[in-house]
Amino acid sequence: MSTKSLRVRVARIERTATGIHSYELVAKDGGSLPPFEPGAHLDVHTPRGHVRQYSLCNDAQETHRYVIAVQLEPQGRGGSIALHDTVHEGDTLLVSAPRNTFPLLHARSYVLVAGGIGITPLLAMARVLQRTGAAYELHYCTRSAERTAFLEELSAPPFAGRVHIHHDGGDPAKGLDVSALLARRQPGARLYCCGPGGLMQAVRAAMRQHGWPAEKTHFESFTAGGVNTALGVEDFEFEITIRSTGAVLNVPKGQTVLSVLRLNGLQVPSDCEAGNCGTCLTRVCDGEPEHRDSFFRSPEQAGTDRMLVCVSRARSRRLVLDL
Ligand code: FES
Known part of the structure; x- marks a missing residue:
């Protein structure tokens, strides 16, 4: 085990939506965990030997626990299946110390756009923005209420009114109008987006269309299995x-x-x-x-x-x- 790894106890597992479990991880001795910033993730070693990255979604002020959410990907590479099927409350997991490749930078206001399980780093950001009284809005795109993680929490105070949930029923054309959203650009605003490729492409196109400066926009993609990779650049063949x-x-x-x-x-x-x-x-x-x-x-x-x-x-x- 590297010096930066730690063994944590799975204190609680909750079903937060269809196919999505949240895992509350605490120090084995009940003490404090290394601190983290909103946007940070952990490398999680599954009992079957995978190493997967999951963003922390609890309040970064909390030192007694880490919370991650894992979407089951039946067609994935096995990491999410291993966590869903073989990890139980009371088990021990090996995780890295938190790492942040998606930091929340200073801005006059924030637009957060999440798709699916991409809500996790943005939820951690919304918590700190809410607590500090920052100007922000969070748009959360999912297929349906059943597939919306943390729906109850995000629909109630203090998030109600700041968080806008968009269900598209599987047809992105029926979901969030990204172009209309980005057309309302405030001076000094930053945009953070985490979600599947289609959503990020739509946000990038709207960003160019409405003149958002690249340095004010921040992307983190996730792929099947919960892997998160910070990307600020487009792919080319x-x-x-x-x-x-x-x-x-x-x-x-x-x-x-x-x-x-x-x-x-x-x-x-x-x-x-x-x-x-x-x-x-x-x-x-x-x-x-x-x-x-x-x-x-x-x-x-x-x-x-x-x-x-x-x-x-x-x-x-x-x-x-x-x-
Ligand atoms: S497989 Fe780990 S760096 Fe490529």
């Missing part, structure tokens, strides 16, 4: 060449190098699949990688001759991988 065979493979938007390799029968060892552990490190013989991991301290430290293929992409049109 590129090619990879496999050095040993000369095969050229296309990496489309929204797909990782690792998944493209797998689909083509090439096995690269992996563990976290979120850019944290370093397991999938692969040598780059030519081209320039775009580092999106949190394993290296900086892109400079990572250099241009290696990359973590579970999350990192390319700046150049083509990368040659030493495989």
